[in-house]
Amino acid sequence: MIRSPTGGGTMRMGIVVTAQPGVADLAVRAEESGFSSFWVYDTPVLHGDPFVALGLCAKATSRIKLGVGVTSPALRSIPAAASAFASLNALAPGRIICGVGTGNTARRTLGMPPTTTAELEGFTAAVQGLCGGGTVEYREGDRVRDIRLLHAGPHVNTTDPIEFVVAATGPKAAAVAGRRGAGILSFGLLDPAAWGALHDARLRAADAPHGAGSYVMTALHVLDEGADPYGDAVRDATGHIVMSLLTFAAETPAFAERLGADVRDAVRSLLDRRGTTAVAPDRYIALYPGYLERIAPADRDLILPSLIDALTLAGTHDDLLARIATLEQAGLDEIVVQPVIDPATELAGLAKLIT
Template identity: 25%
Template sequence: MSKSIEFWTNFTAMDPRDAANQARQFEQDGWDGAVMVDSQCMFTDVWTYLALCAQATDRIQLGTGVTNMVTRHPSVTAAAAATLQLISGGRASLGVGRGDSSLAYVGASPQRVNEFEHFLEVTQTYLRGDAVDMADASAMLVGAKVGFDNLAIGSAPEGSRVKWLQQYDMAKVPMEVYATGPKVIAAAARHADNVMMMMTAAPARVAWGVGIVRDAAAEAGRDGIGIGCAMMVVPHDDLQTARDLARPQVASQARFSVMNKRVMGPATPSQTATLLNIADAYDMNRHGSVEGAASAHADAADDDFVDQFAVVGSVDNCVERLIEISELGVDRMSLWLPYARGEVSARSYDLLMTEVLPRVRAA
């Protein structure tokens, strides 16, 4: 491997009372960072969860994977992320996306791309401690009476900002956008500190995304943008066992590439057909469920598709695949673990930590 790459993973402990223990374990195991999902109707509160993790650890970076900018006002999200940065000693990361299950479970679709890009810019302004125009800030509120007419207020705030940031000498929280489509990837390259591509493990798709990031960043006159990719990685002695363990989340992650029933990014005819089948069959009621292998969308992801869109199987195969992807221009790899808990997933994790990652890091 020509350069140092950070390896992150996802928290799988659903009970926040188990968060600290898993965070300590991840830190002990050598992960560079770990993220927790923000989906208020499916999981407990992400910021409380990450705060518990921060208090239990000293080194590992902690972030949302991901939150959105609709269910919370950008100032609220920025303040929460900055608070985590403060209590963790500078280890926070704000991972954002257009919203999926967090919006679906309140009857909404992902945020429009042009609106999303503007919210990225506004959130970065809050994270820097700078002022957002008051009219812009109030326009992002739902159901609020805008303005100060008939209110007992002599001097209104001149702008909307996270004022308390001025009290602390700490680095700005890096904002990371999780993206799949070309428009969102480009928007992330223009405004975010890092771009995490949910392109799965197909090298052609990762390379395509890296190219978009580089072109959009160059056009915007930006450099130093971090580029990462997220994928399921499930080593196991038995290939079929690995496939079955990865399948539910592979289908969930693949759906982002066909969110609007149109395949985004390079795909073979077979991959295109499978992606469209996943889109047609997707059952949001089973989203994120460890029993997802019994769902229609997981069943639509056949073995060949899982082999291509995830890293599964023998240690040698997993090492070879990860090294191949690492050479495509990424500086972070987020290796997602199955939410299933048991002897099978424990064996997979053991192989990942004791055999796969040491060999990949040494390559």
């Protein structure tokens, strides 16, 4: 739990990384430091496989929750996804989090659009059913069959529960979470009012109230007193989150048009530096290398103060506690931080914020 000035804070903190060498060691450090969860991104053409990475983490840890953030019907078939999560659940019983989404980033790295909310809901329901040991309807074209995991036993665990969370930035996906009894995960969403709207949409869609958690993935940087709030250290620690928005805007002109003039200028600069345009059919090849990794020093000027403030948690210790308290009041349960500079060292620093 993140410490509160009054001692009453209950906000949890987790860690998210890309699949990388030494991932199991990072998971062990996170567990020993008191973090609640450890996640690996699922973006196949950008990063290593999350199930391989979390399999290593499962064998090396004993308490921390392990999450995939996030898979989607565009990445894996229903039986393959269910078997993978149930297999992880056999290695770390009751500690697995299945994050599901429309594949916004993972699809765009292929030059393809995300899947629909309806496809997301059907996929989530089917994977939940299979991972719970049930029989579900499986469709390929016009052919429909009932399927279940036939190898349930020592290799896959359909007994201990898996926590499901739906990636959501708006009410449609939040409603899926409500109907499926799932939690909500968002990326860079730090507006308390927006979180209140997501929770309301989930509650309205739910058959009954449930205690599923809510998570936000972001960057967090603690400033020393008197340090430049937008200096190189802050831009390096938060730049990957800001760059994710700029990258999305760079290939989505309709979204970019709704942004401020300074952000639109940064988007144009990003396109120019990558040697592509917002309408080039192969723009994703130029835009996504290095995505969600430490930014290059030459791109620090693109990490605008307004976006640092909106998308990340950067400030003095007391400033951060105040912002976190406001998010907690809005119903957020856990902040999941991605360290990108020196993850092991950053873990140690972040641990000072939690009990």
